Amino acid sequence: MSGIANVFQKLKAQGDGALIGYVTGGDPEPRFTPVIAEALVKGGVDILELGVPFSDPIADGPTIQAASVRALEAGATPKVVLGMAGEIKRKCGVPVVILTYFNPVFRMGLENFFRLAGNCGVDGVVVPDLPVEEADGYREAAMVCGVDTIFLAVAAPSTTNERLQKIVACTSGFLYLVSHFGVTGAREALEDSTVRLIKRVLPFTAGRVPLAVGFGVSKPEHAQCIIESGADGVIVGSAFVNIVHKHQGNVDRMLEELEALARGLKEAMKRRP
Amino acid sequence: MKTLSNYPIDGKFGKYGGRFVPEVLMAAISELEEAYEQAKQDPNFCKELAYYLSEYAGRPTPLYYAENLTRKLGGAKIYLKREDLAHGGAHKINNTLGQALLAKRMGKKRVIAETGAGQHGVATAIACAALGLKAEVYMGVEDMKRQRLNVFRMTKTLKDSINEALRDWVTNLESTYYLIGSVVGPHPYPMLVRDFQSVIGNELKEQFMQKEKRLPDALVACVGGGSNAIGTFYPFENCPEVKLYGVEAAGEGIKSNKHAAALGAGAEGVFHGMLTYVLQDSEGQIQATHSISAGLDYPGVDAFCVLSKEEGIIPALEPSHALAFAMKLARKMKRKETIVVTLSGRGDKDVEVVADFLGVKI
Numbered sequence: 104m105s106g107i108a109n110v111f112q113k114l115k116a117q118g119d120g121a122l123i124g125y126v127t128g129g130d131p132e133p134r135f136t137p138v139i140a141e142a143l144v145k146g147g148v149d150i151l152e153l154g155v156p157f158s159d160p161i162a163d164g165p166t167i168q169a170a171s172v173r174a175l176e177a178g179a180t181p182k183v184v185l186g187m188a189g190e191i192k193r194k195c196g197v198p199v200v201i202l203t204y205f206n207p208v209f210r211m212g213l214e215n216f217f218r219l220a221g222n223c224g225v226d227g228v229v230v231p232d233l234p235v236e237e238a239d240g241y242r243e244a245a246m247v248c249g250v251d252t253i254f255l256a257v258a259a260p261s262t263t264n265e266r267l268q269k270i271v272a273c274t275s276g277f278l279y280l281v282s283h284f285g286v287t288g289a290r291e292a293l294e295d296s297t298v299r300l301i302k303r304v305l306p307f308t309a310g311r312v313p314l315a316v317g318f319g320v321s322k323p324e325h326a327q328c329i330i331e332s333g334a335d336g337v338i339v340g341s342a343f344v345n346i347v348h349k350h351q352g353n354v355d356r357m358l359e360e361l362e363a364l365a366r367g368l369k370e371a372m373k374r375r376p
Numbered sequence: 377m378k379t380l381s382n383y384p385i386d387g388k389f390g391k392y393g394g395r396f397v398p399e400v401l402m403a404a405i406s407e408l409e410e411a412y413e414q415a416k417q418d419p420n421f422c423k424e425l426a427y428y429l430s431e432y433a434g435r436p437t438p439l440y441y442a443e444n445l446t447r448k449l450g451g452a453k454i455y456l457k458r459e460d461l462a463h464g465g466a467h468k469i470n471n472t473l474g475q476a477l478l479a480k481r482m483g484k485k486r487v488i489a490e491t492g493a494g495q496h497g498v499a500t501a502i503a504c505a506a507l508g509l510k511a512e513v514y515m516g517v518e519d520m521k522r523q524r525l526n527v528f529r530m531t532k533t534l535k536d537s538i539n540e541a542l543r544d545w546v547t548n549l550e551s552t553y554y555l556i557g558s559v560v561g562p563h564p565y566p567m568l569v570r571d572f573q574s575v576i577g578n579e580l581k582e583q584f585m586q587k588e589k590r591l592p593d594a595l596v597a598c599v600g601g602g603s604n605a606i607g608t609f610y611p612f613e614n615c616p617e618v619k620l621y622g623v624e625a626a627g628e629g630i631k632s633n634k635h636a637a638a639l640g641a642g643a644e645g646v647f648h649g650m651l652t653y654v655l656q657d658s659e660g661q662i663q664a665t666h667s668i669s670a671g672l673d674y675p676g677v678d679a680f681c682v683l684s685k686e687e688g689i690i691p692a693l694e695p696s697h698a699l700a701f702a703m704k705l706a707r708k709m710k711r712k713e714t715i716v717v718t719l720s721g722r723g724d725k726d727v728e729v730v731a732d733f734l735g736v737k738i
Contacts (some may be wrong), residue, residue: 109655156661159535159647206662208660234399237639257399257403261403261407281399281400283544284547286547368691
């Protein structure tokens with residue numbers, strides 16, 4: 104069983120949801136990323152998602168766009184971020200997922216990318232601009248290196264059941280359900296439709312692959328609602344990246360707040376007695 | 377529309393093209409594909425498009441024999457396909473009218489677009505005004521200096537404009553149609569642009585047959601986003617006797633970083649929804665094309681001046697590159713041979729920068 108599947112299984116047995124925390128690798132500088140990861144894990148993050156900064160992140164809102172710019176300016180490259188993933192894994196002992204747009208992977212070569220990712224101990228990869236139709240070679244290369252392929256799913260009224268089935272069949276690790284139409288970014292409230300989306304997708308994932316929900320999730324009450332609706336995990340990104348940005352000049356404060364937010368989110372996802 | 381041929385179902389040409397977009401867009405893109413498949417078989421849609429192309433955009437555009445230029449060069453006969461005379465001053469209107477009609481048919485009320493030098497943005501705004509749709513156009517700040525229309529939204533560079541338009545689209549899928557003007561983007565966009573721009577090549581073929589009773593020996597078109605080139609070339613796809621030349625802007629030289637020659641100097645990559653040639657670094661980060669400075673190189677500016685002087689036609693800088701190449705080509709060809717250059721747009725917008733480049737005060 105993969106490291107990611109293991110975590111979900113353990114948490115499920117306890118009745119808890121999994122907290123997946125995203126930060127952009129190398130933001131604001133590569134040397135900060137391992138300590139940021141440590142603070143997140145200390146607060147309760149179960150799986151760390153590390154972004155490879157890209158020049159043109161079309162699925163991301165202003166928060167992660169700005170993080171990408173900072174990280175690129177600080178010299179973060181795909182190889183640097185994969186290296187960090189290895190370091191974080193050794194230090195924190197949680198599964199690490201890499202989020203990257205497709206071109207850096209394509210540029211490095213699918214086999215080279217996954218060989219390096221596998222060697223660094225990366226557990227899974229998410230590529231937001233790679234739909235399942237274009238992913239045959241990608242999935243093959245990932246499988247050879249024992250890396251999970253996490254796909255994004257959308258449950259629009261026009262999304263067919265066949266499409267959901269196909270995406271679930273291509274997915275390992277967990278299914279990343281997009282909570283609303285649009286780009287990433289912390290939001291004040293969860294949309295009512297998010298609960299409906301979860302209910303629609305659950306029959307497809309049940310017994311096959313864990314279901315995690317992301318995009319816009321920033322508060323403990325969001326996380327609680329998502330887990331209570333039956334999802335297995337919650338992905339939080341921009342809310343963490345906002346803290347990194349706000350306190351880049353005061354690292355202690357940054358780490359404190361990251362840990363506190365992770366703790367608050369995690370608490371809300373635990374089984375109610 | 378005469379040439380609406382088959383297209384591979386996954387939008388692939390060999391390994392190129394395809395559909396590399398976030399899952400959020402997949403449903404919208406399928407919806408677009410289906411709507412277009414229906415529209416192109418609907419006689420009413422074709423009739424309406426033909427109506428707007430002739431009555432509103434002023435088609436067919438002339439195929440003009442550039443006699444003075446031909447005499448000066450002393451080689452092959454040069455014809456100009458005068459897309460600069462289409463409404464809006466460029467070939468862009470062919471595609472924006474087609475796609476705006478499609479948007480309307482799909483029940484969309486709002487159209488977004490991105491534009492580099494501005495012609496596609498203007499052509500989008502024009503078509504939307506004619507058809508009663510709301511238009512918003514993203515444009516790079518460098519290019520913005522030359523645009524004052526209030527439908528324009530500011531970004532840093534052209535590629536940022538495309539990124540912003542894509543983000544806008546995923547956020548407003550229900551109400552909004554994304555109108556792409558270049559032969560880029562996920563399938564079916566390249567097909568849409570090809571089909572709607574093929575009116576250039578179809579007209580040209582017929583006009584040339586009437587004048588010369590045969591097909592031209594060579595077609596020359598500039599390649600930036602590729603829309604006037606594909607529109608010119610596609611109807612000649614099965615005419616091996618016609619040589620097709622696509623000309624990219626070399627700017628300060630293809631070995632410098634200041635050019636726009638993605639095909640000549642780029643590497644394979646996946647960007648803006650497709651697998652293609654992309655200007656990028658060794659890590660796969662995308663580099664900006666130098667759209668304005670690339671337009672300004674000596675061969676292009678020379679052709680701009682020659683055509684203005686000899687024929688009284690001011691070409692845009694983009695087709696000036698095609699013209700510069702055609703002038704070189706003509707000298708090497710026989711007098712009885714023929715070249716057609718697609719003059720994709722008029723050059724009023726470029727007079728100031730050319731004067732500046734030549735150190736002339738106006």
